[in-house]
Amino acid sequence: MEDKKFETPLIEVKxxxxxxxINVGAFKTKPLKAVDDVSFxxxxxxTLGLVGESGCGKTTVGRxxxxxxxxxxxxxxxxxxxxxxxxxxxxxxxxxxxxFQDPYSSLNPRMTVSDIIGEPLDIHxxxxxxxxxxxRILELMAEVGLNSEHASRxxxxxxxGQRQRIGIARALAxxxxxxxxDEPVSALDVSIQxxxxxxxxxxxxxxxxxxxxxxxxxxxxxxxxxxxxxxYLGKMVExxxxxxxxxxxxxxYSKSLLSAVPVPDPKIARANQRIALEGDIPSxxxxxxxxxxxxxxxxxxxxxxxxxxxxxxxxxxxFVACHNIDKAN
Amino acid sequence: xSLLEVKDLRxxxxxxxxxxxxxxxxxxxxxxxxxxxxxxxxxxGKSVTAYSIMQILASTGKIVGGSIKLDGEExxxxxxxxxxxxxxxxxxxxxxxxxxxxxxxxxxGHQLMEAITLHTDRxxxxxxxxxxxxxxxxxVNEPLKRMKQYPYELSGGMRQRVMIAMALACEPDIxxxxxxxxxxxxxxQAQILELMQSLQKELxxxxxxxxxxxxxxxxxxxEVIVMYAGSICEQxxxxxxxxxxxxxxxxxxxxxxxxxxxxxxxxxxxxxxxxDLLNMPEGCPFAPRCDAAMxxxxxxxxxxxxxxxxxxxxxxxxxxxxxEAGEVEPVLESEKGGEE
Ligand SMILES: Nc1ncnc2c1ncn2[C@@H]1O[C@H](COP(=O)(O)OP(=O)(O)OP(=O)(O)O)[C@@H](O)[C@H]1O
Ligand SMILES: Nc1ncnc2c1ncn2[C@@H]1O[C@H](COP(=O)(O)OP(=O)(O)OP(=O)(O)O)[C@@H](O)[C@H]1O
Ligand code: SF4
Ligand code: SF4
Ligand SMILES: [Mg+2]
Ligand SMILES: [Mg+2]
Numbered sequence: 001m002e003d004k005k006f007e008t009p010l011i012e013v014k015x016x017x018x019x020x021x022i023n024v025g026a027f028k029t030k031p032l033k034a035v036d037d038v039s040f041x042x043x044x045x046x047t048l049g050l051v052g053e054s055g056c057g058k059t060t061v062g063r064x065x066x067x068x069x070x071x072x073x074x075x076x077x078x079x080x081x082x083x084x085x086x087x088x089x090x091x092x093x094x095x096x097x098x099x100f101q102d103p104y105s106s107l108n109p110r111m112t113v114s115d116i117i118g119e120p121l122d123i124h125x126x127x128x129x130x131x132x133x134x135x136r137i138l139e140l141m142a143e144v145g146l147n148s149e150h151a152s153r154x155x156x157x158x159x160x161g162q163r164q165r166i167g168i169a170r171a172l173a174x175x176x177x178x179x180x181x182d183e184p185v186s187a188l189d190v191s192i193q194x195x196x197x198x199x200x201x202x203x204x205x206x207x208x209x210x211x212x213x214x215x216x217x218x219x220x221x222x223x224x225x226x227x228x229x230x231x232y233l234g235k236m237v238e239x240x241x242x243x244x245x246x247x248x249x250x251x252x253y254s255k256s257l258l259s260a261v262p263v264p265d266p267k268i269a270r271a272n273q274r275i276a277l278e279g280d281i282p283s284x285x286x287x288x289x290x291x292x293x294x295x296x297x298x299x300x301x302x303x304x305x306x307x308x309x310x311x312x313x314x315x316x317x318x319f320v321a322c323h324n325i326d327k328a329n
Numbered sequence: 330x331s332l333l334e335v336k337d338l339r340x341x342x343x344x345x346x347x348x349x350x351x352x353x354x355x356x357x358x359x360x361x362x363x364x365x366x367x368x369x370x371x372x373x374g375k376s377v378t379a380y381s382i383m384q385i386l387a388s389t390g391k392i393v394g395g396s397i398k399l400d401g402e403e404x405x406x407x408x409x410x411x412x413x414x415x416x417x418x419x420x421x422x423x424x425x426x427x428x429x430x431x432x433x434x435x436x437x438g439h440q441l442m443e444a445i446t447l448h449t450d451r452x453x454x455x456x457x458x459x460x461x462x463x464x465x466x467x468x469v470n471e472p473l474k475r476m477k478q479y480p481y482e483l484s485g486g487m488r489q490r491v492m493i494a495m496a497l498a499c500e501p502d503i504x505x506x507x508x509x510x511x512x513x514x515x516x517x518q519a520q521i522l523e524l525m526q527s528l529q530k531e532l533x534x535x536x537x538x539x540x541x542x543x544x545x546x547x548x549x550x551x552e553v554i555v556m557y558a559g560s561i562c563e564q565x566x567x568x569x570x571x572x573x574x575x576x577x578x579x580x581x582x583x584x585x586x587x588x589x590x591x592x593x594x595x596x597x598x599x600x601x602x603x604x605d606l607l608n609m610p611e612g613c614p615f616a617p618r619c620d621a622a623m624x625x626x627x628x629x630x631x632x633x634x635x636x637x638x639x640x641x642x643x644x645x646x647x648x649x650x651x652x653e654a655g656e657v658e659p660v661l662e663s664e665k666g667g668e669e
Contacts, residue, residue: 053514054485159602189371190541194585194598201595216514219544223587223596242592260519262544264586266567269547276523277516279470280484 049225369556438476565640
């Protein structure tokens with residue numbers, strides 16, 4: 001049964017592309033296709049997890065979607081409306097924001113907590129007077145469980161978990177609908193990680209927030225996500241419900257990726273059959289022709305070298321880009 | 330006699346703010362061919378334990394007590410000459426970030442050969458052959474080409490494998506791996522862990538695996554040490570630690586990790602903030618964060634108590650439960666202050 005709150009897509013991304021021009025000689029550049037023709041949508045109140053190996057383009061998807069980078073191609077829709085013109089982008093940015101991975105480097109150590117959280121309010125002139133600004137900042141601090149007495153302290157005086165709370169309070173300042181969470185707990189100790197994950201959960205329940213949750217810890221992603229998308233070398237290769245993709249991954253890459261996750265249970269871990277992957281990920285500057293995974297795929301055929309497989313819905317809600325799904329399963 | 334016997338190891342850093350007791354009475358045995366995991370919160374003393382064994386501490390750090398015996402030979406106070414023959418030869422270490430331990434200005438081949446000639450009496454030609462052989466052993470493709478390349482020309486996973494090759498070049502008895510895969514992707518991590526496991530079986534090497542990833546521990550380790558605030562709070566076989574944790578910190582740790590069963594539910598984090606080693610509480614160091622803390626915990630650290638042949642823990646709960654079940658005699662003489 002479909003959950004009602006998930007009916008309208010809040011975010012829709014169609015054929016998104018982000019190419020970076022990289023210098024390869026004194027006067028020569030080459031496009032690095034960090035994100036190449038990626039499409040997905042996220043329903044209101046939903047959490048979409050985004051996983052894949054380092055450099056596959058997860059952060060770039062998040063940044064390009066928010067128009068922190070100008071898309072090389074493709075379209076983004078917010079609540080059904082295009083995000084295209086300058087004013088549309090400005091409005092969108094009030095409603096869509098980002099929490100970053102590293103709570104140590106993403107906050108300016110010379111700013112006080114109150115200035116860090118208040119900065120977005122200043123930029124968008126969201127208050128009538130000083131008192132209103134102050135009140136809003138304290139309200140945000142309370143929301144993420146920070147002690148209001150700490151408002152005038154500097155970010156470097158806080159522990160990792162507290163810094164991540166500061167980052168989240170800042171992201172909440174403009175009362176957004178949508179947050180791109182880019183590895184928000186990766187730098188935290190396990191016990192602190194759980195505190196922050198719970199907070200994302202609670203904020204979502206309370207405010208109906210929608211998340212794009214990027215992480216390389218697949219157990220964390222599974223815990224928090226309704227659906228999960230897997231990327232490889234700038235392409236999306238699989239997208240399905242969280243349970244479905246864990247229990248029945250269809251793409252050969254997802255299968256190896258999920259089988260490689262170390263399970264924190266000795267009996268299961270010892271019995272686990274990992275599907276080993278040979279070789280390293282190719283450089284995105286020299287991506288293979290056809291299917292990007294073909295250099296490491298045991299099911300690759302001739303067709304895989306010449307044709308990029310289409311990202312299509314093979315079962316209801318389960319999208320896969322592979323020519324040989326039948327053979328691989 | 331065990332291969333490595335660490336007894337009541339104490340290591341401190343002498344800082345302007347005071348003495349930081351980073352390792353405060355750690356004891357364990359490591360048997361030949363076994364994998365010992367060390368887990369615990371950031372700052373709990375895992376790396377300092379490893380660095381103490383290797384005696385590669387920062388200049389402010391000092392082993393202030395205890396004993397480290399390798400094959401029966403005392404290493405504490407043995408002097409730099411002895412340690413030079415131990416390091417790389419008998420015990421090797423792999424660090425978390427391979428870039429900090431590979432020299433960016435020398436080729437892979439140069440660095441491997443240096444490690445080999447330093448610790449064995451192979452000549453240059455033999456060292457070259459051995460280096461190539463080691464690269465093959467750790468599954469680095471095109472080893473002859475890699476020998477001439479610089480670290481930055483290799484991927485992260487490949488650099489980590491080169492580090493392992495370097496650590497293994499002299500066939501150490503013990504490999505210490507300090508967060509060896511934290512910076513790597515899961516598929517590369519799986520390759521490296523499998524490689525370590527197969528080498529361990531082939532060479533009969535013992536491994537000390539330091540990690541915060543309980544999944545890695547579950548997969549790799551025979552025995553596990555759980556550290557909190559510089560001391561061991563629990564110790565036992567992997568199965569005992571995972572399925573029968575008997576210290577409240579370990580229990581909290583196990584509860585706080587997401588698993589396949591937690592989706593859609595709340596996690597149970599450990600509350601409070603990590604310990605400040607300069608302001609250690611008097612009793613159990615975990616007491617300020619422990620939901621089960623009793624009066625006795627605040628005044629006295631828990632007794633290190635045997636749970637069974639494969640398991641020991643330092644928690645008053647075990648005394649309390651044992652007394653209630655009539656299995657444990659009332660509290661030790663020296664702990665008379667406990668009212669519980
Ligand atoms: N500003 C940039 N200029 C040039 N190349 C970039 C830029 N940002 C990212 N890239 C490249 O684009 C590719 C995708 O990078 P991205 O940071 O999106 O990956 P990621 O999946 O987030 O990786 P990680 O898990 O390591 O964070 C990489 O090859 C990266 O080197
Ligand atoms: N050079 C140093 N000077 C002062 N204190 C130090 C020094 N090195 C380590 N410490 C302290 O010793 C304690 C133990 O540190 P250690 O590096 O062993 O922790 P760890 O368990 O390895 O943590 P992590 O999981 O973060 O690697 C910490 O509180 C740390 O601050
Ligand atoms: S399209 Fe071909 S190469 Fe790509 S994943 Fe499928 S079988 Fe493998
Ligand atoms: S000794 Fe007491 S405070 Fe320490 S972990 Fe056990 S119950 Fe908690
Ligand atoms: Mg990223
Ligand atoms: Mg460490």
